[in-house]
Amino acid sequence: MLSKLKENKFFSSHEFYMSIALVALAIFFGIGTDGLFLTPSNLLNMVISYSYLGIMAMGMLVVIISGGIDISFMVTATISQYIMAKFMLEFAGANLVTSILLSVVIGVGLGLVNAVLVHYLKAPTLIITIATMSIYFGLLMYLTNGVRLFSFPAWFSAKTDAKTTGVALGLLAVAVVITFAIMKFTKMGRKIYAIGGNIDAAKRVGINIFLVHLFVYGYVGAMAALGGVVHLYLVQQAAPNALYGGEMDVIAMAVLGGVNLAGGKGSVGGTLIGMLLVATLSNGLLLIGVSSYWQDFFIGAVILISFCFSGWRNIKNREKESKGGKLDD
Amino acid sequence: MNQMAEKFIELRHVNKHYGGVHALKDLDFDLNVGEVHCLVGKNGCGKSTMIKVISGVIKPDEGSEIILCGKKMKSVSPQISMECGVRVIYQDLSLFPNLTVAENIAFNQHTDKAYKGVNWKRINETAKETLDMMHISLDLGADVSSLSIADRQLVAIARALATNAKLLIMDEPTSSLTRKEVDVLFTIVRKLKAQGITVIFVSHKTDEILEIADRITVVRDGVKIATYDNDEATNIDGNKLAELISGHSIEYKQDFVEPGEETVLEVKNLSSGRQYKDVSFTLKKGEVLGIIGLLGAGRTELALSLFGMNKPDSGEIWIKGQKVDLHSNRDAIKNHIAYLPEDRLLQGLVVDQNVEDNMSITVIDRIKSALGLIDLKKRRGMTEGWIDRLDIKSAKPGVNASTMSGGNQQKIVVAKWLATDPEILILDQPTNGIDVAAKDAIYKVIRDLAKSGISVIIISDEIPEIYYNCPRAILMHKGRVKGEVDCSAMTEEEFSEVIVNAQ
Numbered sequence: 165m166l167s168k169l170k171e172n173k174f175f176s177s178h179e180f181y182m183s184i185a186l187v188a189l190a191i192f193f194g195i196g197t198d199g200l201f202l203t204p205s206n207l208l209n210m211v212i213s214y215s216y217l218g219i220m221a222m223g224m225l226v227v228i229i230s231g232g233i234d235i236s237f238m239v240t241a242t243i244s245q246y247i248m249a250k251f252m253l254e255f256a257g258a259n260l261v262t263s264i265l266l267s268v269v270i271g272v273g274l275g276l277v278n279a280v281l282v283h284y285l286k287a288p289t290l291i292i293t294i295a296t297m298s299i300y301f302g303l304l305m306y307l308t309n310g311v312r313l314f315s316f317p318a319w320f321s322a323k324t325d326a327k328t329t330g331v332a333l334g335l336l337a338v339a340v341v342i343t344f345a346i347m348k349f350t351k352m353g354r355k356i357y358a359i360g361g362n363i364d365a366a367k368r369v370g371i372n373i374f375l376v377h378l379f380v381y382g383y384v385g386a387m388a389a390l391g392g393v394v395h396l397y398l399v400q401q402a403a404p405n406a407l408y409g410g411e412m413d414v415i416a417m418a419v420l421g422g423v424n425l426a427g428g429k430g431s432v433g434g435t436l437i438g439m440l441l442v443a444t445l446s447n448g449l450l451l452i453g454v455s456s457y458w459q460d461f462f463i464g465a466v467i468l469i470s471f472c473f474s475g476w477r478n479i480k481n482r483e484k485e486s487k488g489g490k491l492d493d
Numbered sequence: 494m495n496q497m498a499e500k501f502i503e504l505r506h507v508n509k510h511y512g513g514v515h516a517l518k519d520l521d522f523d524l525n526v527g528e529v530h531c532l533v534g535k536n537g538c539g540k541s542t543m544i545k546v547i548s549g550v551i552k553p554d555e556g557s558e559i560i561l562c563g564k565k566m567k568s569v570s571p572q573i574s575m576e577c578g579v580r581v582i583y584q585d586l587s588l589f590p591n592l593t594v595a596e597n598i599a600f601n602q603h604t605d606k607a608y609k610g611v612n613w614k615r616i617n618e619t620a621k622e623t624l625d626m627m628h629i630s631l632d633l634g635a636d637v638s639s640l641s642i643a644d645r646q647l648v649a650i651a652r653a654l655a656t657n658a659k660l661l662i663m664d665e666p667t668s669s670l671t672r673k674e675v676d677v678l679f680t681i682v683r684k685l686k687a688q689g690i691t692v693i694f695v696s697h698k699t700d701e702i703l704e705i706a707d708r709i710t711v712v713r714d715g716v717k718i719a720t721y722d723n724d725e726a727t728n729i730d731g732n733k734l735a736e737l738i739s740g741h742s743i744e745y746k747q748d749f750v751e752p753g754e755e756t757v758l759e760v761k762n763l764s765s766g767r768q769y770k771d772v773s774f775t776l777k778k779g780e781v782l783g784i785i786g787l788l789g790a791g792r793t794e795l796a797l798s799l800f801g802m803n804k805p806d807s808g809e810i811w812i813k814g815q816k817v818d819l820h821s822n823r824d825a826i827k828n829h830i831a832y833l834p835e836d837r838l839l840q841g842l843v844v845d846q847n848v849e850d851n852m853s854i855t856v857i858d859r860i861k862s863a864l865g866l867i868d869l870k871k872r873r874g875m876t877e878g879w880i881d882r883l884d885i886k887s888a889k890p891g892v893n894a895s896t897m898s899g900g901n902q903q904k905i906v907v908a909k910w911l912a913t914d915p916e917i918l919i920l921d922q923p924t925n926g927i928d929v930a931a932k933d934a935i936y937k938v939i940r941d942l943a944k945s946g947i948s949v950i951i952i953s954d955e956i957p958e959i960y961y962n963c964p965r966a967i968l969m970h971k972g973r974v975k976g977e978v979d980c981s982a983m984t985e986e987e988f989s990e991v992i993v994n995a996q
Contacts, residue, residue, distance in 0.1 A: 349611050351603045354596070358603070361591035368587050370604050428591035 178422035178474055179434045185470070186441050193448030201451050208329065214443035215332040216394040217410065218436065221417040222343040223387030225435045228418055229347070230380045231360040231427025232289035236278060236297035237388040237414070238407045243304055244270040244385075245392035249313040249402035252320060260319065267389045274300065275385025279377045304404050314401035321400055328398070335394050339387060344432040352379055360427030416463055417442050420470055441466065498525040501660055501691045502547060505558040509542055509551065509715075516542045517553065518715040524660070529682060529692045531702045531723075533738055534712035535928040536900060540695055543712070544662055547693075548581045549574035578659025582666065586649045590638035594631050595620035598651045623655045626688075627681050643674035650681065654690075661685065662693040667701055668926040671787050672954065679705050697928050698955075699731040711737045739930040745957060747981060749964040750943040752780035755813070757948050758917055760799070763808030768794035769972040772808070776917065781939060781949045783963030783980070785956070785992060791972035792952045793835055796919050799950075800832035801825035812917075826855070831915035833906055835922045835952075842894055842906055849876040849890035851905050856912045879908035883938055900931020907938060918942065919950045924958060936962055956989045968995045 174180055194202040201207075220237060227234045248267040252258045274296075281292045315321070347353035355376050359366040367373060396402055421438030423430030445466060446459050454462075501524040509517040517539050524530055532540050545551040546559070549571040553559075559566050562577040588597050598620040602608040608615075620633050629647060637645060646666055653661055667675050682692055682705060696702055702709060703723060711718040711734070718737055721727050732745075758776040763769070769791030776782050786792045797803035799810065801819030810817055812828050819825050825832070843851055853860060853872050860875065862868040876890040883904045894905060903923065910918065920939070924932040939949055939962060953959055959966050960980050968975040968991070975995040980988055 351611060354592075354603045354611055357592060358589050358600070361589040362587065364585075365587035365589060368583075369600060424591075428589075 179431065179437060181473070182420060182422065182434065182437045182441065182470070185466075186437055186444060189441070189444050189448065193444065193451065196448070196452045201448050206447070206451075210443050210447040211336075211440075212328060212332040213398065214439060214446075215336040216391040216398065217414050217417065217442070218336050218391075218439040219339040219394060220388050220391040220414045221421075221435050221439055222339045222432065223384035223391075224414050224418045225421070225423055225430050225432065226343065226347065226356060226387075227289075227380050227384045228423045228425060229360045229427060229430045230356045230376065231363065232282065232377075232380070233415075233425070234275075234278060234293045234381065234384045235290065235411055236274070236293040236300060237384050238409070238411045239297045239300045239304065240271050240274045240385050241388040241392035241395070242402075242404060242407045243274065243300060244268070244389040245396045245407075246304065246308065246313065246402045246404060248393065249316065249396060252316050253313060258317070263320070264390075264393050267393050268386050271385035271387075271389025271392070272382045273385070275381040275383070275388075276378060278385075279374075279381035282381065283374050283377050301408060308404050310404055312401050312403040316400065320397070323397075323400075331397050332394055335390060339390060340432060340436060343387075346383075347432065352376065356380060357428060360429075362428075412460075413442055413463070416467055419467060422474075498528075500524060500560065501526045503560040504543070504546065505560070507543075507546060507557040507559070508554040509546065509557075510554055516715050517546070520712075520715070520717050522710060522717060522720075524691060524693065525708070526691055527686060527689050528707040529686055529694055529705055531694045531696065531706035531709045532712065533696070533699075533702060533709060533734065535738060535930055538712045538928075539715040540712055541664075542715075544581060544664065544693070544695070547574065547660075548579050548662065578657060579662065580653035580656065580658040580660065581662045582646075582649045582653060582664065584664045584666075584668070586645055588637050588645055588649055588652075591636060593634050593636060594640070594648055595633040597637050597648050598623055598655050600652060601656045619655055620651070623651045626654060627651060628684060629677075629681065641674075642669045643671070643677065646670070646674075646678065647681070654685075658690065660691045660693065662695075664695045665697065665926060666694070667696055667698060671789055673787070675701065697926060699734045699929075702734065703729070703731065709734070713738065713740055735929040738928060739933075745961045747961055747964075748940060749981060750779060750781065750940055752943075752948075752964070753778035753946070757813055758799075759811040761809040761811065763795070763798065763805050763810065765794060765798060765803060765805040767972065768803075769969070772969075772974050774967055774974070774977070776948050776950065778916075778948055779943050779946045780965070781943050781951060781963050783959035783966035784950060784952045784969060785954065785959045785966050786952075786969030787954050789971075790969040792969050793921055795969070796832060796921050796950070796952055799825070799917075799919060800830060802832075826913055829914065829916040830919065831910035831913055831917070832919045833910055833921060833923060835925065842902055845893070845895060847891050847893050848880070848885075848897075848905055849873065851894050852876050852879055852908045852912060855909050875912065879912065883908055884934065900927040900934065903927055903931070903935060904938070907935070911942070915947060917948050917950070919952070921952045923951060923953070924955075932958075956992060957985065960985050960988045968992060970995055 190202065220241065223237060224234065244267040247270055248263050251266055252263055278293055278296055281296065282289050285292060347356065355366070355371050356379075358371060359373060359376055363373065392407070395407065399406070417438035418430065418435050419425070419438070420441050421430065421434030421436070423435065442463060445462055449459050449462060450456065503524075504520060504522040507517050507520045507522070508515070520539070520543070522543065532543065534540050542551065546553050547569065549569040552568040555567070557567060559569055561569055561573065566573070589600070595617045599616040602616055602619070603611065617633055624630060627647070627650065631640070631644060631647065637648060640648065650661065666678060670678065682694070686692065694702070694705060706723040708720055709723055709729070710720040721729050723729065755778040756775050757778050760775075761773050763772045772795055774782070784792050784795070794803055798805045799819070801822045801824045804820070810819060817824070817828055819828070822832070843854070849872060853876065856875075857867065860868050860871045862871075873890060880890070885901050885904045885908070894902060897905070923939075924935055927935070939951070943949055951959065951963055964979070964981050966978045966980055968978065976991070978988065978991055983991070
């Protein structure tokens with residue numbers, strides 16, 4: 165029975181071990197905070213305040229599966245958020261739909277710029293997106309002088325608990341479902357996996373790599389913008405430097421969720437677990453009174469441990485495959 | 494009789510120049526529908542160019558004529574080639590390792606506009622039907638990365654068949670297969686043939702060619718030497734084929750170097766899990782020792798243990814009368830052991846670097862100047878010395894290793910390890926995937942090395958390779974040593990019989 169369980173794909177998956185780690189951490193923090201961590205209101209608030217990062221992680225997942233990475237997405241989110249804020253403040257006719265649409269269109273546009281650069285410069289995506297990140301951020305600070313925008317129209321600023329929950333969790337759910345559907349049930353999604361797995365083979369079977377790149381980087385831009393919308397709604401002010409620096413949290417979510425940085429592997433479910441892990445760590449540490457400076461330390465430590473663990477499992481599996489057992493006499 | 498057969502494709506007066514190189518010279522070639530046609534020749538003889546002409550990847554020169562699908566044309570476009578059912582299975586297989594068997598086989602459903610959306614049920618059905626047609630079964634849900642090379646090969650064939658292939662072009666499909674896997678492959682090839690599918694088969698292994706081919710075309714230096722029917726009447730054999738391929742007669746004869754007295758290596762009861770067990774043997778100075786066994790006999794695992802990369806569970810390794818513990822390949826190199834891996838591209842060669850970088854990487858510490866930086870002059874001198882000693886034609890220190898032929902790449906890897914000044918050189922399948930002429934050159938290098946006092950272990954599953962180069966050979970089967978053979982005391986037939994009996 166046990167051996168049968170072990171053979172089941174799910175029980176040997178990275179996602180399975182990460183969910184165990186998540187549950188263990190939650191129990192640990194539950195005990196450490198006399199149950200405060202595990203109260204429904206705390207858990208709900210925690211998920212809400214990390215929802216925008218979770219939305220962005222969906223975009224990150226897609227780009228990493230394609231074999232690339234995007235560092236510029238936080239700045240993309242900031243720019244589209246800032247323009248959306250300006251739009252809401254200056255145009256009396258603005259409403260929720262047009263504002264979100266504007267934000268997403270800008271996010272996609274900035275993503276497409278990355279795609280074109282990635283495709284024509286043939287340089288590592290890490291370098292290209294670090295460059296565009298710096299360029300966009302520099303321009304943004306210059307043009308805005310770092311001025312914050314707030315006092316949005318009532319239709320955006322009047323918050324109730326129900327509305328907040330709806331917007332944050334609703335948009336997170338939309339991002340999760342759409343990303344899952346694209347990656348599992350569309351040709352584009354399968355092509356993204358294919359180029360992440362073997363780009364030369366992908367070219368040989370006639371996949372238009374440029375189109376896939378346009379989609380992938382456009383999609384990261386869209387998810388970044390959508391995350392930016394949720395963030396703006398939660399904090400009710402657009403500051404050019406509020407999001408900048410949060411890139412690593414999002415990448416950590418994807419990595420903890422088991423995406424392969426070399427491309428070709430990764431799941432929506434895993435990334436969701438990764439998001440909950442990061443959220444649980446930060447929130448739990450805060451509640452038991454650990455200084456926020458230590459949060460990055462622990463997130464880093466968890467990433468290292470998870471990498472060591474999956475690396476160790478791979479080595480053991482390989483050893484078992486090649487060496488396990490003994491020769492009979 | 495073949496004049497009457499229906500032709501799949503005909504090439505007439507096909508020429509191709511690459512810059513100044515005349516790669517195909519007025520070449521005529523025809524392919525009967527439903528035959529297995531082997532294409533043989535040295536690396537760089539023009540086989541690959543022919544395949545590229547047929548699959549439409551390159552255009553031949555003006556004046557060439559090709560008849561495909563009953564249509565006469567000056568050149569084939571990739572689209573026409575696809576429509577006529579030409580499918581190339583590249584040596585690297587071009588699969589997606591991260592996707593499942595089913596998705597790989599039915600991948601064209603993602604790229605062909607005739608299929609709407611992603612239908613997993615349809616993908617699985619197509620994959621299953623295709624594998625059924627080949628009379629094999631594979632786990633449809635397994636990732637391709639978890640399959641053996643042989644199974645990956647089957648997936649690549651299935652993928653071609655799933656898109657209605659009429660001509661399968663297989664480029665050296667057997668170079669990393671065990672004999673058993675080759676048998677499975679050949680069974681499938683014969684079944685496909687029975688279903689009317691035409692196959693072009695490229696290989697360097699003459700015994701396999703003679704086993705599977707209906708007709709054999711030999712190409713040398715861009716010229717078609719001849720096409721032979723592979724039947725009794727033609728009476729073509731391995732030696733004749735080797736001669737045709739290389740252009741001069743290659744007569745194998747035993748030419749052994751007398752080993753010295755000193756025992757340089759002694760292995761005592763070495764065991765490692767279920768890889769191998771109770772292996773004992775000795776190696777003399779300047780001896781060429783053969784270890785013969787099929788893939789999976791434990792021979793590569795044993796070699797890796799001797800090179801410090803696969804820790805044995807028990808047993809001892811003695812070098813020159815001293816017991817050694819080899820914890821890493823650095824320990825092995827310190828003990829003057831060098832290992833030339835089976836897969837030179839994966840493990841032996843940095844293909845994107847030039848000849849000089851490749852040759853000097855193992856001895857980077859020894860070519861330092863007083864400042865601790867690399868002494869470029871010393872390095873150049875060393876590289877040119879090796880190019881000269883191993884007679885690596887067309888090699889200049891600055892040439893990128895990826896542009897060189899298989900035989901020359903193999904020599905570069907040899908040079909890289911010889912630079913470490915080894916006393917024991919382990920060669921794992923040293924001539925895998927290289928043509929007969931280059932093989933001969935490698936054998937000559939091995940003899941010269943033995944003469945200079947280096948002890949050599951040759952690991953191989955090719956009977957002639959061991960018989961003609963090793964005075965003494967150890968037979969391995971399923972992780973066990975099945976016996977020791979004195980090759981000089983028997984004929985090749987007797988030797989081959991001993992080996993078959995041991996398995």
